[in-house]
Amino acid sequence: MGDVVSTHLDEGRRQHIAEKTGKVLGEFCRCYKEQFGVALFNSVRYEIEGAGGPQPQLLHRKVPLEDHVIYSGNIFQYIEENKKWRNRFCVVPHNYGLVLYENKLAYERELPPRVLVNSAGYKILTSVEQYLELVNNSLPGVTPKSGHSPMLKCPTDFPLILWHPYARHYYFCVMTGKEQEKWRAVFQDCVRHCNNGISEDSRVEAPAFTAAIRMYRQCREQYGTWDMLCGNETQVLSNLVMEELLPELRNAIGPRLKGKAPERQRTWIQVSDAVYRMVYELAKAQYDAAVARCEQERPQLESTIRTDMDQIITSKEHLASKIRALHLLHPGGLMTPTSQGFAEVREVFFKEVTDMNMNVVNEGGLEKLVEYMEKLSHLAFHPVKMQSCYEKMDQLKLEGLQQRFDVSSTSVFKQRAQIHMRQQMDDAVYTFETLLHQELGKLQGKDDLCKSIQRILERVLKELAKFQELIFEDFASFILVENTYEEVVLQSVMKDIMQAVKEAAVQRKHNLYRDSMVMHNSDPNLHLLGEGLPIDWSEEYSGQPEAEPAAERRRRPSRTGHTGTVTCPWSRDPSRSRDTPGCTGNACAWS
Template identity: 60%
Template sequence: MGDVISSHLDESRRQYITERTGKLLAEFGKLYEEQYGVALFNSVRYEIEGNGGPQTQLLHRKLPLKDRVIFSGNLFQYLEDTKKWRNRFCLVPHHYGPVLYDNKIAYDRGLQPRAGVNCAGYKVLTSLDQYTEMLNNTSPGVKMKASGSQMKCATEFPVILWHPYCRHYHFCFMTEREQQRWSAVFQDCIRHCNNGIPEDARVESAAFTDSVRLYRQTRDQYGTWDMLCGNQVQVLSNLVMEDLIPDLKNIIGPKLRGKPQERQRTWLLISDTVYRMVHEQARLFYEGLEKKCSERRAQMESQIRTDMDQIIACKEHVSNKIRASVLPKAELCVRNHVQSHIPSILEALMVPTSQGFSEVRELVFTEATEMNKNLVNEGGRDKLGEHMEKISQLAYHPVKMQQCYEKMDHLNLEGLQQRFDVGSPSVFKQRAQILMREQTDNAAFTFEQLIHQELAKSEGTENLCRDIQRILERVLKKYDYDSSTVRKKFFQEALLQIIIPFLLKKLAPTCKSELPRYQELIFEELSRFVLVENIYEEVVLQTVMRDIIQAVKDAATQRKHNLYRDSMVMHNSDPNLHLLGEGPPINWTDDYSNDHAGDRHGRSRQVVSIIQDDEAPEYLESCQEAPANEDIPEEPGSSDVHAIRSMLVKEFNVEVPVTDIADGSSQETPQEEATNVNHSQTEQVKPAEPETEMHVSPHETCEDEVDHSHVEEMPSQDHVQDVQRVEATPEDEQIEEHDNVTDVLGHRGPEDIEEETSDHVDEEQQHQARESSLAAQQLVKLVLERASAEHNETEAEEQAVHGSHEETSSLVTPTEESQAPPPPLLSPDTHTVHTTPDDSGFQSPLSEEEEDAEGYREIPVPAPRKRDEVITQF
């Protein structure tokens, strides 16, 4: 393909492009030098007179974002050279210029990226139909259907970055969710990069934008311009390409050969090559122009300050002359063609804009309220840094802010575009969205400064949530005022951008020809600061400005737009607040959190970081919302309940030998009943894993179950507890113990118990005290006899099973032994066993002092009852 480029862009044609670009840049440079003096005069005059607007209530972040990663993750990229799709790791740094690496490992190792994308001037397309339509509109004489496209998407979820002059970028994603997320991220990058002319450089920015507007007016182009995107060099390149591309299409277009797909591909490569040539030439030119003007700035500024009164008087004199000639014609044009349309234009602008700012307010309220709830549930001050880090970066979260930006998609100027020569509403959409992000960042910054101030006053956390709620209400009140002021200013500027070009174009045939004669009224030494063209536009602006201001005032009285009236102005309502913004930035992660960054990349703190998506393949590393700090652990997913229980309580599946049962009497003893019940329940609860089989007696089975819970050995009392204790999971421990003891001693199911409860309730009350003691003594006697009979046969198994039990018993202190509760053989009341899980998953005994200090729960164990008794379940 390089040979094709060389054949169409040979040396002579490259020379023509260079000369044509130089000529256009020189024309622009002349306008820039003239406008630079006017902009410098206006800046100095503004500084002296101090005619500032209303004071903002929210604080402004001086360092908006630094050492942060906005978004990152894997995607598929289409390579034009090989016509294949390749997996790439994409990273979006704080300057919103996406960077493409071979993979995540290449980024971690610090290798050079494959490519970097400057998103200024691009558009995001999410289907091949849209892409084919854009290609047909820009390619010379080539029309193609989407089905005939040479590029076949790797998946059904593409995202294409389209530019009228530069190369295009094609990406694909595995799921629709990822497509939406990356589309929001790329749109945020485009929005940020399009706003590339710095506002802090007041003189240079004003001179540049005025020069671009006047340059286009010389070519009878008065309307809004969609390609006023990027920094000054990019805008200059777009300005040159706008004039250069039509000629190149006429020269090169007929010479393109091949199929429609090949001709389109060849033209894209030619256009991209020409743009790179123009961009490099424009960069060198603008650097020299800026240097030339900056060298003269000191001398010009000194002259302005010295002759300020003369310059103002000269300008007023010329303005009065032009106003007398132009004002009647301009007012007539406004009455006939503009006044009736101002309310409809304003309504079309206000509805989606107000909805977007309301969505921003709701987002700030929701995030702060959610943080406050989490602080209550997660321990207060220790988690504050983690949540405040997310709040501070809310304005830079593309996915969360997308719900606010989408409100501006409803902006519809379709009926007004042809009348007022509005090329596209995208200019107003992006400006409103940028203002939304600024207000979100101001609100978040003010919120975190007030929180930090409150934390410095008191170290306690008992009133932290109440203070956060109070601060949030304070911030939202300030946001309401600032957002109203910003919106009213935006409406005025948007109306001027729509109406003024229309008026200038209408008045040009009758008024433009009279302007040169007013140049004679300006002194030569003052001609660098007073220009007739600028005075003429100011006069036209004044004719319609009164109607625009009145329309915005009338709209402020309507509650649906949530605008403050001009009479409701807040001056110095919180003077001490602005002192907070002068301090250094707050590092919430390091100062108010236990989590510290340990990544080798200092810039790797992410507003949205990488989390594995369950729906996507493992190698794709889908991007989702995540904490701002990568060191914050992810929340665990839902795990198997049986797996968790097996970690907390070690269970054994014990089989009772058949011979032992056969040798027994025909009537089962209480010990044997307990063994059968425990055996069946263990099989039901036990997770699927290799079983450990032990052939022991029923009595030993009961002892094994006691060993699981680490209940200390006692005389006959322990054997009673062995029969009563049934293995249970920690969460159902009390209920299952109560039910198991009922089943063991009563040998009845739930239905039997319910039937006999009403019949035996009186009998239970009468014989409870008398018969429970006798039943307990008989039960202990049977346990002791069974244990002595089987002791010699199972001595080896007992040593293996009770090894851990003996070690635990040896840890019991004399104090615990002395404080042990009396044997319940003579009392029917319930007693309490203090247990708590230790690190190994077993339970260890604690003294009452330790239990009270540590706050462990008590597990009631019912005392032994008579076999015929019925225990009512609660």
């Protein structure tokens, strides 16, 4: 910790930070313990009743596309230590963490990176003016006078700034507007996926956590959506603490900052980042302890639930019947962006496969297919190509929802929908490559290959699955009064939301519910095809007798800079923890 920061964070203030963090985490953990039992009941009930949704029509990729680079390229970064701009080689691995190397040679030699960024909670700014406005608002009363040098000067007209309300900021720039749009899409993809850092596979811990966050905030009369519910559990808890702690520190430390306005702003950002890291470590320790205590009690709780399941369900239904008196919501602004999202995913997929088909026929047949199929397999993870799909949800407006249920922002719904768009695209691509792989052994020449690709494309377009759970997460049923009340509210909202989704999905221009046409000589049950090993197009069809190992081939970036692999930088230094804010936490695939 630097001397300037240490001056403002003496022992007494650190003790206050620890006490404040302990108080917030103590109250949260009480909520978590309550919600853990409720979530456990829902999980056991789900298991016993066998409640499941309809079988999806598209295959789901069981083995993730790991060990490849989503995007890579050179970008200028501002180095705060020496106040200089330096060219850096930026790599985005499959876990969407930003990894910055000294240069491309350092990356190829597997040298340690300069910076690792978990972008959860960050905003992407494309002008210095936007950034300075946020910085000026973060420290009231400290505004640079006219004519004074600002705290940040950009050498080009195309900056890209990662701004966080609590953590350190990152400054980048590029040479052209086209590059700026490209990198903005890349950074936004990283933010979107890092924000989604709480595992959805857990039927108990994840619902208990999100419900406990909601109940904690509602106890403080904060009923709206919360933009800082992003990242892994420890990041979310750190944001919860900082939301209450930072105003106190600002009032205590702000007046004592020295220097001109830009220097005071810079110091305040450093202090806030140092506090955020302290809170992160404290919150992680207390949350891990709370989870461990709940796990110890789990066997006894589960035994009680299984014994008294009928009585619990009866009590819950009786309580729900007493409070089921809400009007239905009519989200008029939902159908249009949902419909356009369906259409755009189809259009992007159709265009990529059609272009591939033309190029394969014109450039070399089956051997050329290898190169294009490897690119197509990463389509859902290509930030720039997927950007047009993501942008459709920017039109989402839920005025009725905001007025009736105090939803302050639609960003959480937009990002949720965008995550499903990516998954839907990947399912479509995986279904296509699985069917194509099945057909290749029967082909006789280029004409057969072209016809098969077209036939499979048509089949996949007719099997695009429903865009389920587009807006709201399934909050399960609760036995507590507060939770049961929320369930009734959510049921009334969900009914109209799903109706809008259904109306959007069955439009003639992209009807996703029509019966599928079974392709000639193909297996009509797609799910029988999804159990095998991942398809290695290069190994099977490249026609090269001495192809390099698959691991090496994936590691080396292609000419477009979108493939490769990243070795975990943390593994080279045992003293560094994967759970620190610099790592991607639960979303991290370094392990």
